[in-house]
Amino acid sequence: xxxxxxxxxxxxxxxxxxxxxxxxxxxxxxxxxxxxxxxxxxxxxxxxxxxxxxxxxxxxxxxxxxxxxxxxxxxxxxxxxxxxxxxxxxxxxxxxxxxxxxxxxxxxxxxxxxxxxxxxxxxxxxxxxxxxxxxxxxxxxxxxxxxxxxxxxxxxxxxxxxxxxxxxxxxxxxxxxxxxxxxxxxxxxxxxxxxxxxx
Amino acid sequence: xxxxxxxxxxxxxxxxxxxxxxxxxxxxxxxxxxxxxxxxxxxxxxxxxxxxxxxxxxxxxxxxxxxxxxxxxxxxxxxxxxxxxxxxxxxxxxxxxxxxxxxxxxxxxxxxxxxxxxxxxxxxxxxxxxxxxxxxxxxxxxxxxxxxxxxxxxxxxxxxxxxxxxxxxxxxxxxxxxxxxxxxxxxxxxxxxxxxxxx
Numbered sequence: 001x002x003x004x005x006x007x008x009x010x011x012x013x014x015x016x017x018x019x020x021x022x023x024x025x026x027x028x029x030x031x032x033x034x035x036x037x038x039x040x041x042x043x044x045x046x047x048x049x050x051x052x053x054x055x056x057x058x059x060x061x062x063x064x065x066x067x068x069x070x071x072x073x074x075x076x077x078x079x080x081x082x083x084x085x086x087x088x089x090x091x092x093x094x095x096x097x098x099x100x101x102x103x104x105x106x107x108x109x110x111x112x113x114x115x116x117x118x119x120x121x122x123x124x125x126x127x128x129x130x131x132x133x134x135x136x137x138x139x140x141x142x143x144x145x146x147x148x149x150x151x152x153x154x155x156x157x158x159x160x161x162x163x164x165x166x167x168x169x170x171x172x173x174x175x176x177x178x179x180x181x182x183x184x185x186x187x188x189x190x191x192x193x194x195x196x197x198x199x
Numbered sequence: 200x201x202x203x204x205x206x207x208x209x210x211x212x213x214x215x216x217x218x219x220x221x222x223x224x225x226x227x228x229x230x231x232x233x234x235x236x237x238x239x240x241x242x243x244x245x246x247x248x249x250x251x252x253x254x255x256x257x258x259x260x261x262x263x264x265x266x267x268x269x270x271x272x273x274x275x276x277x278x279x280x281x282x283x284x285x286x287x288x289x290x291x292x293x294x295x296x297x298x299x300x301x302x303x304x305x306x307x308x309x310x311x312x313x314x315x316x317x318x319x320x321x322x323x324x325x326x327x328x329x330x331x332x333x334x335x336x337x338x339x340x341x342x343x344x345x346x347x348x349x350x351x352x353x354x355x356x357x358x359x360x361x362x363x364x365x366x367x368x369x370x371x372x373x374x375x376x377x378x379x380x381x382x383x384x385x386x387x388x389x390x391x392x393x394x395x396x397x398x
Binding site: 114117118121131132133134135136137144145147151152153154155163164165167168171172175 | 313316317320330331332333334335336343344346350351352353354362363364366367370371374
């Protein structure tokens with residue numbers, strides 16, 4: 001069994017490291033702006049930290065092969081997008097498959113004890129987030145992952161061939177815009193509850 | 200603090216109740232067959248239980264309104280499906296929106312201690328399952344959720360109007376078939392590891 005002092009010291013170290021990673025991501029604009037305010041608040045609490053998060057996005061994902069390792073963003077939007085912009089991006093030359101996706105938020109929050117991790121699970125429930133749980137449980141280091149459920153994922157192009165009609169792609173982009181709206185509302189609700197209840 | 204004896208007794212009770220629910224689901228064929236063997240094995244261990252699970256499916260989901268509460272299955276397949284069957288099902292009269300979805304497996308496993316819950320997280324990692332975590336953490340009752348990442352989700356019909364061409368729907372169903380194949384392989388891999396490592 002490790003001593004409380006040792007796990008406490010380790011937590012402080014982990015928390016500091018994550019605060020630095022967050023600062024760097026913010027400086028380099030690698031974190032989307034809807035996440036900055038939530039992450040900054042969490043970083044300022046005594047017992048919780050976060051180094052990253054994505055508030056949700058609409059993307060055109062290129063897959064050269066079946067492996068996710070071989071994927072890259074053809075386009076990425078952290079907000080609603082004009083259907084015409086998606087159509088234009090699809091007209092560009094691409095290789096392999098292109099998937100049109102609306103991906104929900106994903107947030108990782110760290111803390112120092114099982115009790116505090118359970119506190120995060122209760123805030124998750126309170127804010128109506130259905131998906132997520134404790135993904136790491138070590139002495140002095142617990143990580144809770146929270147994921148939204150709004151999503152769209154569909155193949156739209158293979159090689160040079162766009163598989164769906166412009167009209168259909170417009171419909172799907174409008175759906176993605178509606179869903180990303182609900183998704184952002186959920187993140188806002190979560191931030192509201194976190195600001196009230198995490199110290 | 201509750202005594203070990205009390206939480207132990209509570210665990211036995213919960214485990215028994217879940218075994219009965221599982222038995223009933225199997226008798227009524229409410230659990231898909233790819234899950235039966237895994238759930239039976241887990242149910243037979245000393246420290247773990249499960250009452251449910253879905254091995255993944257291809258569905259046509261009807262949404263009368265924006266609320267998930269208002270959704271119902273127009274069709275559901277726990278295996279690969281002929282594209283023509285999907286097209287036929289879409290020709291039937293339906294209300295509201297119809298979404299074509301390939302949903303990944305979702306498995307809930309319960310256990311009696313944080314240590315055993317962590318054991319489940321390690322088996323999740325070993326079998327290459329990316330998503331999931333401890334969703335309940337109470338004295339004597341820990342639940343781990345595991346979810347696959349292969350998925351497709353796209354709106355295909357609104358009111359009487361099928362939004363996509365037959366050709367496109369065939370493409371997407373073939374993708375769904377490929378993805379559900381990978382998804383089932385992951386479940387098999389997980390079962391293989393569980394059978395080796397859970398007692």
